[in-house]
Amino acid sequence: MGEKEQKGPGGVRYYRLSEIEGQNTFKSTWIIIHNKIYDVTRFLEEHPGGEEVLKEQGGGNATESFEDIGHSTDARELASSMVIGELHPDDRDKIAKPVETLVTTVKQETSWTNWLIPAVVAAIVTLIYRTYIAESN
Numbered sequence: 209m210g211e212k213e214q215k216g217p218g219g220v221r222y223y224r225l226s227e228i229e230g231q232n233t234f235k236s237t238w239i240i241i242h243n244k245i246y247d248v249t250r251f252l253e254e255h256p257g258g259e260e261v262l263k264e265q266g267g268g269n270a271t272e273s274f275e276d277i278g279h280s281t282d283a284r285e286l287a288s289s290m291v292i293g294e295l296h297p298d299d300r301d302k303i304a305k306p307v308e309t310l311v312t313t314v315k316q317e318t319s320w321t322n323w324l325i326p327a328v329v330a331a332i333v334t335l336i337y338r339t340y341i342a343e344s345n
């Protein structure tokens with residue numbers, strides 16, 4: 209594709225998302241954390257959290273899972289020794305946006321029921337209250 213070996217500032221190796229997604233085989237596992245590419249192939253068996261979790265994230269964005277676990281500074285230092293490059297700047301939106309869009313869509317879909325239910329409850333309460341007031345007068 210003529211896009212191989214792209215370099216960023218400081219000679220950092222840029223990888224396209226398509227190249228990374230291919231690296232999830234029995235031979236090699238790459239993961240993305242904060243737009244950095246980690247080759248965890250040789251680390252799989254040593255990972256205290258198990259090799260399965262790394263393989264699950266293989267070829268994709270593991271940022272959230274990595275942060276959710278709350279990895280120690282030791283773990284972060286260890287991780288930095290496995291960096292092989294960075295995600296190409298043009299591909300960074302691609303791993304971040306779909307998640308945000310999905311969340312927004314879900315929120316939009318539920319938003320009218322979010323106010324509809326309280327509104328209906330409020331209306332019923334008002335009716336009961338009015339009936340009660342009317343009866344006691």
Ligand code: HEM
Pocket residue numbers: 239246248255256257258261262265270273274277278279280281282283284286287290
């Ligand atoms: C280069 C990437 C990674 C490195 C170097 C790394 C390293 C480590 C280390 C050293 C620990 C021991 C606890 C600590 O020091 O914080 C650990 C625990 C753990 N890691 Fe990772 N990790 C990486 C990526 C991931 C990812 C992507 C996931 C999830 C998908 C994950 C899931 C876990 C879990 C669940 C534990 C907890 C194990 C336990 O407490 O029993 N790790 N990792």
